[in-house]
């Protein structure tokens with residue numbers, strides 16, 4: 531069962547420093563993904579580390595599953611949190627299987643159960659168990675190591691996954707692929723995920739909601755579509771980049787704008803498609819209207835360029 535996470539007026543002041551986190555309040559619903567984004571030094575990692583108590587707040591309260599984290603034993607808390615960091619930190623002298631089995635082993639699971647769980651997780655993260663379970667981390671690519679890191683964090687089936695720039699060290703193509711895989715994994719497992727990233731595209735892609743931080747303060751909290759459509763201020767707009775409206779088109783399903791009347795236009799787009807794909811289909815066909823087809827190939831509606839423009843303008 532996933533568990534909600536709640537921050538209530540949480541602040542952190544390090545010795546000799548200003549406020550690294552300044553009166554932060556938000557809730558991550560059970561089974562949803564929240565991205566913490568913002569420029570370097572804005573307090574993302576500190577916020578994440580306060581959830582697993584690697585950093586203690588100066589004031590305020592954090593709860594996981596409705597319980598204050600200070601009322602739980604540290605072991606109990608950490609057991610309910612999987613943790614993935616940028617430089618995976620796999621134990622070099624252990625095999626892949628031993629790395630994944632670290633927490634189950636600590637929990638005293640029987641050997642056969644650990645072995646079965648390890649293979650199940652290797653499958654889940656796209657590594658064939660028979661090829662990978664016996665390898666050492668140095669015999670893996672960066673992307674494969676990161677996959678093992680994700681598998682290790684999921685080993686004891688924690689309700690919450692904390693991820694700190696998990697794909698930050700990877701090349702763009704591998705990062706893309708792992709993001710896709712995380713989306714698939716999350717569809718299956720429905721964990722509560724908090725992911726720290728400075729990459730707005732990653733946040734838009736992975737998160738149900740985005741929290742934008744600046745100098746320790748929460749500047750904006752909303753769905754990717756809300757943040758893209760109405761950035762709270764110029765700072766957030768800059769962070770989103772000049773192609774903010776393109777990103778909005780890319781992330782808005784065509785069904786949001788579609789009219790339920792259709793005809794046999796030359797431009798065609800699947801009902802799974804985005805507004806960006808609809809516009810591209812229209813451009814390719816030299817038309818300003820596209821038919822939207824459903825799973826069985828039948829036409830379920832249509833969308834026009836004017837509909838798309840006015841929907842973007844309305845937001």
Ligand SMILES: Nc1ncnc2c1ncn2[C@@H]1O[C@H](COP(=O)(O)OP(=O)(O)OP(=O)(O)O)[C@@H](O)[C@H]1O
Pocket residue numbers: 544545547550568569570571572573574575576577728
């Ligand atoms: N252990 C520490 N002692 C003192 N100051 C710290 C400590 N950890 C972080 N800070 C300070 O707190 C502020 C927030 O740091 P944090 O690591 O949370 O930022 P971040 O948003 O994760 O940045 P980045 O994207 O660069 O990782 C920074 O000013 C940082 O220098």
